[in-house]
Amino acid sequence: MRRIHVFPSWRDNPYLNMLYIGARAEGWTIDGSTTLARLLDILPSLGPSSILHVHWTSPILQDQASLAEARAALDAFRNSIAQATARGARVLWTVHNLLPHGVRYLEEEVTLRKFICDIADVVFQLNPSTASVVDDLFPIPPEKLVTLRHASYIGLYAQPPSRDAAKNALGIPHSSPTVGFVGQIRPYKGVDTLLGAMERVSKTLPDVTLLLAGRASENGVRAIDRRAPRNARIIRSHEFVPDTEIGTWFTAADILVFPYTRILNSGSVLLSATFGRACILPGEQHLRSEHAANRWVSFFDIGETPEESEDNLSTAILAALKGQLHEDDARRFAAEYVTTDMAMDFVHILEDLEG
């Protein structure tokens, strides 16, 4: 029985579902665990026909209460994986980021990543520049490195309404220039930069609307309340956005802003393309090179100070809203690489692993 065990298998993200659909169709059994304790229970059952896919590493160390527990967790993880691979199990790792956001045990995280690089049979990167970004901290052996693009979400979400219908649904005047942010609101996602930038934008465009949709902690909501631009219309939802409504939030916006700092990949950009909307990203080198040919993506420079970043972002927003948005380009980009393309590329990787 060919089996993939994924860790962690979070259920509210479509990515893994998209990734595995080809493997499932070709007879692979997919199961998963979400906590380290459960993973350690499962690992002894992995043998020669099994693959462990480490999708994120954060639950291994970030969930530990103390340094001693983090070290113990690291040891337990290493020992169990080593035993599984000795029995013939293979290991895949998707490297998403340099380090977890808000890393708690730096030294151990680096050790963990080096260990996985060492023991994995294949290390995925979702964009070609990831390996060079992480190289200083944990070099990925080139013979193990595989780039597997993130597919767009075409076909996964409900057909979105038109721009006007979406604006109607959210109570936004059709003429209002609309800037959107959709996704979980967390400290590293730079929403404060966006709020500051919108304060500046609203001085130039008084009818501007800001859409914020995504779950936030109570503190997060309070922080947004404090920094909300005074002159802009704000439409907010901090509940979970159902799959059937995501398209409405995207298509109501004229442009999306994802001001995430220190991030290597973002599903939000793919969602933006899927729904045919332009977006603005931080002008980090790897993002600029990845999207150099995509006219629907524009950038703002991260400044020395928060105020400088906000200035730069507000300039980028104004420029984008005044210029061409290239929405058809975004749609074409999304259509280039869809779920089944990614799923089949993944199947080919599995086939190579099986020899």
Add this chain to the structure above:
Amino acid sequence: MSEEPLLSVIVPAYGVAPYIADCLWSILRQPVESMEVIVVDDASPDTVAAIVRDIAREDSRVRLISHPRNRGLGAARNTGLDAARGKFIAFPDSDDLVARDAYPRMIDSLERSGSDFVTGAAEEFGKGRQWYWTTAGRCFDVRRTRTTLADIPELIHDHTAWNKLYRRDFMIHEGIRWPEGVKCEDVVPSVRAYVSARSIDVLPEPVYYYRRRAGSITTALGDGVTVSDWVAQQTEAAEIVADETDRVRAEFAEKVVAHELLSASRLAALTLGDAVLVQRVGELVTTLISWLDRDALARLEGDSRWAIAAIAGRSPEALRIVRARTTLEAVDTVTFGLLPEPLVSSLALGRRSPEEAFHAKFGASNRFSSYSRQVVRDYEGNPEISVVVPTHNVETFVGELLWSLRRATDVRLEFIIVDDNSTDGTWDIVQRHADEDRRIRPLRLVGRGGGQARNTGVELARGRYIAFADGDDIVPRFAYRAMLELAEKTGSDVITGSYLKLFTTSTWGDPRRWSYDYELHGTTLADHPLLVRQRTCWNRLFRREFWVSSVFPFPSVPRANDIVPMVSAMARATSISVLPETAYIYRDRPGSGSMTARLGTTDSTVSYLAEEVACAQLLRESSTETRAQHWHTVLSVDGWPHLGKYLDASTDQHPEPELGRVLDELARLVPEECFHAVTYEKQAIWSLVFAGELRHARVLYSVSRNIETSLIEVISAVRAATETGSPSSRSLMRLRWKYVTRRLVEERASVTHEIAAAAVSLFREHISGCEIAVPGAAEDLLMTAFRTADPHEVLHVLDDQARQPSARLSATRRGLRLEGKIRGGSRRYLSVSASLDGTDKHLRIPIARITTSADGDTWSAMVDRERFPRPGRWHISLDIEDDWGLRRPALRIAVQADPDRFRRIRPVVAASVKRESAQLLVRKPIHRRMLGAVVRRLVPRMRILTVRRRYSGGALRLGGS
């Protein structure tokens, strides 16, 4: 008792101190003219004997016989049987309950019929209420007198001793005794009784309540000794059944194989068993397989058949693999014990060699991985398969479908894309692909509907085989290759494959549901009726000649246009093969674009139901089991969500004429046994819909989904469902209990006189069937209140305060004394009982007998510490029997004086610190407490040291406190 009693009740007892008082209460309250109750204490290590002696002192009908050493349940029953003098004999277990009036009803039945024994339905409680599985069958649906096993072979499932009443002379004449020293001792005597009885009576209402609990014999099935005994007893029973009719043998075989053998715990124990056990069970199962008839076989799922084959094949390795498959254990090295060929064919497992078939099902290799990936061949000449794809406004998806089709490069294909008047970019995308791949043949229709588009595609097909795909789905790259290979190998008319359903964040696939979980070669619908339940066209391959000659074309209807063609194909195919691998990925399109959004309109409901009527007519000549599977699909699976959407979307009180006509037709066609096979809720709601009572149906449908509904409306709806006369009496009983009785109890604070009157009126005629006998259950009291036909009595029962007694706790020279007042009515106070906090509340121990004052106004009981087996906090309740039956309300205990006084006088029992609590705190004996005090003095210091060591980074600091 000098005269021979009418009834002897034999109660074997071992380790049942918490339960036996309830059991005996349920027996002693039976209004039987003369009765003896023989309790056989099988050297029980607990206080059973003391409890029984207490009860025997007050009730001379109870007699205690003690075994000097433990000899097991069978021996205890035999001891009781030898001592019994009654004309009739019953064998309840000591931890269960006999239903109210069960014995008089059973005696009455036997006196009238002259039958040798009577059996009745049983329910289980403790972990949820349901019919006990041996009496859950439809043979218990109606009352039967003077029947026989040959008449009703399904009765062979009923193998327990405790739900029956035997004539003693019948047992003596037939030499029916219980085997001793073994477990599963009910089986052989029950089978022997059924086989030798001249006639039998069957009562449909519950006569017995079986307590489901950890530690009982039936819940320890996986124990190795129990499994070994189980095999021995079933083997002996099989020898008895061997001379019976084919139907009796088939029922017995199905019971043992499908219902008992494959329980996970038994399977586990068999796996771990030694070679002798494997050999014995293999012989038994081989015999039983030869008895299975076609219907029984048809009811077995695929994995079950393989597991049975592995067991019958006496192959521990095969068995281990079967288990591993279900538990996701790693099985990488496989050495197969060959399964015997006759076994494989008799279980309809396919027509390859057994080892090959087993390997394909369970081996580590996967069929897909063995296909060679070849470059595109020369496509001159006719294709092997024509894939027909109707499209309509699927621009978002069609590119992905076409790419998935184009990836299939190892078989000669043509793709006939029939676009049905798309107004978006679908046609452009199709044309672009057609320009790049000459296998694609695009064609445009103008507005004729998806059914007609498929028919047109079929007319243009040139391949030897035909397949279908929808424009918004995905086809796995090796699917057609795999189906073609299977078709060529088997010569089947239809190949049908497993499929996946792709949602946004998850993927669903359940091949077992359709019998797609293992490869089948050349089967038919009669052999595998489950295949009729899956009726989509896109996961199949059809031989074109067969399609043209035998299959109904796709109708142009708005809903479900593939079910009639598919049912006709499956019913008419002389050979069907099943591919367990994924042949198709169906995309569940979220949002308004999907077909599901159109469910619920009258048009779509009429269209769907009309197709189901056509399917039912097509299947009229099919086997009973095939028709049963189809009706299950209509009433519970496919039709149920249709009906629900319609009820949600429409506000009609009665169906529109067109819908009414199709509903009438459906109601006329559905066989009663198929209708009664669906759940009680569905029976009630479909009945109301068939009767045109949409308003009532809507109410019950809301209740079934836990949507808030007014109780008075629910009662009306239940009454209306009853008046349709369609649901089975057992279903109506369950409906009343779940929908009305339970709600009355849960919402007792808001029950008005109007509601109580409506409930009384609903229940009055059905009271015997609704009886609930679990002591203390509020439903039990309600049933008694319903009997009075007085709504005030119902309201009185629902009044909590009226029912909770109180008592004062005081210290006397003899110890602690509980004292309370009796308030009204003809109450008989029995005892004070207790359950330990944090344990099962049903595990109660009687702690004190009650005495009542001469004037009958007060009661008192002395509380003895020795009756509490463990220290801790105990919940105290008062066991009362009165007109309402036995009940067990929590006792509100008021402390009379300063609790310290109790500690000084009687330090082992103290009242809880709270006033008016229903708890007693039982403290440790004094010597243990003293030791505890010493330990407590030391432990805090040790803790301080430990804590400091942890947080001072390893350096030990000493500090005083």
